[in-house]
Amino acid sequence: MSKRIIHSGRQLLMALTLAAGAAAAHAQDATRIAVVNSDRILRESAPAKVAQSKLEQEFSKRDKELQDMGQRLRALSDRLDKMPPQSPDRAKTQRELSQLDSDFQRRQREFQADLNQRRNEELAAVLERANRAIKSIAEQNKYDLILQEAVYVNPRVDITDQVIKALAGSSN
Incomplete structure (x- = not known):
């Protein structure tokens, strides 16, 4: 009987050793x-901030023109409201207000379309640079998989700060 216990003990020890080795190999x-949090990269990275500044500079003149036109529209509307219904200039002021409003609406749509197109171009360039930085980080740190969005992220696997730093350190 003691031989069976010893034999069974050896088999158990051998099985445990194999299991431990397999677990270590698996690890x-x-x-x-x-x-990576793409939204943070598009808000906080140096290239994203440069792109935002570039857009503001590029569109500030047109934005100011639209604001001025909006003020003229409000002033003309106020003037029309104060005119008596029988005023001979009322019809002329109404036509002028209608024309100014149409022009304002058209310019506002064009401005928004142009701004959106340029914003998309700039963001695409930032994302392209970010993807290159992510790929570089993946190769350096031997990552098998890097996701750009997730429902839940444990902070220990979030490398967004690394990507933002890499983008700050890269030129172009």
Whole structure:
């Protein structure tokens, strides 16, 4: 009977040793995963801030013109409201207000369309640079998978700060 216990003990020890070895091998082959928050990159990275500043500078003149036109529209509307209904200039002022309003609406739509197009171009360039930085980080740190969005992210796998720093350090 003692031979059976010893034999069973050896088998158990051998099984435990094999299991421990398999677990260690599995741990070495563990998949490395990281997550990046694209929204933060588009808000906080140096290239994103440069792009935002560039857009503000590029569109500030047209924005100011639209604001001035909006003020003229309000002033003309106020003047029309104060005119008596029988005033000979009322019809002329109404036509002028209608024309100014149409022009204002058209210019505002054009401005918004142009701004959106340029913003998309700038953001695409920032994302392209960010993706290059992410790929570089993945290769350096031997990540198997990097996700750009997730429902929940443990802070230890979030590499957004690393990407933002890499973008700050890169030129162009």
